[in-house]
């Protein structure tokens with residue numbers, strides 16, 4: 001797997017990440033969602049440098065200009081719920097993409113820190129031979145991404161796979177590396193060192209789904 005760690009090079013991206021991490025600013029859910037969306041735009045821009053391009057003549061009112069435009073057939077698939085604002089950010093740039101949504105949540109047996117990932121809902125166009133962008137802001141243990149990929153691959157084989165995430169843990173990245181095809185690319189804004197005993201990224205940001213959309217039962 002090729003890992004693109006985008007915040008390694010300092011840019012305005014650092015500000016968006018700081019605002020979703022900071023206890024004070026992250027509580028403003030409108031700003032939180034918009035920052036995830038902005039991060040999606042930045043990651044989408046970086047990822048776009050890796051797509052396939054061909055020359056196309058564009059007609060202006062005064063003449064013609066040959067431009068290099070990407071021709072990938074993109075399917076943008078996001079993991080509910082927290083993937084939604086990231087999806088919007090990516091879609092702002094890849095506005096011709098087809099869209100897919102898949103659900104994944106952690107099911108905790110009562111009074112138990114262990115969990116299993118439940119994948120229930122999947123709405124998708126064909127992904128066969130297409131460029132699959134799999135978006136989820138948090139890559140903690142990596143179990144959600146792997147469970148989702150196991151469900152998706154029953155429906156076809158993409159030509160390319162790009163995983164787009166905001167905050168990842170080293171452990172989660174190692175885990176997905178062992179479960180996704182070798183040619184997979186990971187576009188990740190920033191990487192933290194630790195997971196706590198509940199499988200949350202430390203320092204991370206807390207619960208991305210709850211910060212974006214409120215607590216759930």
Ligand SMILES: O=P(O)(O)OC[C@H]1O[C@H](OP(=O)(O)OP(=O)(O)O)[C@H](O)[C@@H]1O
Nearest residue numbers: 081082106138139140141142143144209
């Ligand atoms: O790498 P993992 O250990 O699998 O954890 C990451 C998952 O946890 C979060 O979703 P969550 O289960 O909180 O659902 P939500 O988006 O509905 O809040 C996040 O959006 C990922 O899908």
Ligand SMILES: O=c1cc[nH]c(=O)[nH]1
Nearest residue numbers: 140200201206207208
């Ligand atoms: O750190 C984490 C782990 C899972 N889900 C989150 O939202 N945050």
Ligand SMILES: [Mg+2]
Nearest residue numbers: 207208209210
């Ligand atoms: Mg959550």
